[in-house]
Amino acid sequence: MDCLLGIETSCDETAAAVVGTDGVIHSNIIATQINTHKDYGGVIPEIAARMHVEAVNLVIAEALQKAGQPARDIAAVAVTQGPGLLGALLVGLQAAKTLAYIHQKPLIAVNHLEGHIFANFVALDAPSKLEAPYPFLCLIVSGGHTQIVLSPAAGVYRTVGRTIDDAAGEAYDKAARILKLGYPGGPAVDQAAQNGNAEKIKFTRAKIRAPENKFDFSFSGLKTGALNYRRAHPEARMEDICAAFQQTAVEMLVTNTLAAAQEYQISNIYLAGGVAANQTLRRALKSAGEMRGLQVHIPDLRLCTDNAAMIAGAAIRSYKTGHFAELNIQAKPNWELA
Ligand code: KG4
């Protein structure tokens, strides 16, 4: 079985993974920088790039060793070309190009967001379902992106809804900062929300009125709502604010996704990105979707946040069809999926 080496350094995780061309993950190593960035309340791009430089070779070596694959036996090297932080992307790209050159292996450039989608199609401990049922809709919710993507066929994507301001993960991170829950905020708000009463506080749900943008999202009002509520009610239980924030955010995400599914007559829904780890979102999308007779696919919790297995997974089709990148490709910090 041919194996691909995946490399991911677009934000604050240095990651490398070895994935078979059948989608089975042989190793998936992640060195997170969260503990460093935590002190600043967010990712500092220069520090991220420097820490990737320190970690990238060690992480790659560990991924290869754990998979029992010397670099010379790897079939191709897949790397995130964008979107992401420029300095951070450059480190992974340089490592990938160097390995591809030394071992004379093909290089495959991967869009980070397509990588997130492929967290659904690679598997840690079972044969994977590499072939998606087309057409499908995917709700991508991460720290930098929130969009509903329609995929009519392999490798073809069309964005049918997107955030007009903050990404969902960004809203979570900002809400957590307001509530002094630390960075990254998503898991902390999620955790606190499980012990809160969402009915005690009502946050306004932003509605996009323009018919041509009816599946778009807006999260900045929700974040301001949390800030104003905290200021006006210092005595309120933090868990209740988190639960109400989470209920509103999840409701917006689920409502638009299902409305888009109905409009485009799509019965397969996927979830992807760091916020896909959110317990309430996972439950709500699944139950609301299934109530409408849709198939809702939720990625393994361990593959939601940034990792390189999803990057290698997204490269399998290019590997099989011989779509390789030149060694002089540049990072694309603003690369849109569609
Ligand atoms: O996909 P990801 O790892 O990085 C980007 O590509 O942005 O997503 C990170 C984002 C952060 O904003 C983090 O707070 C959020 O995902 N996140 C969560 C949860 N776990 C991570 N948000 C809500 N609930 C969670 N359980």
Ligand code: ZN
């Ligand atoms: Zn990501």
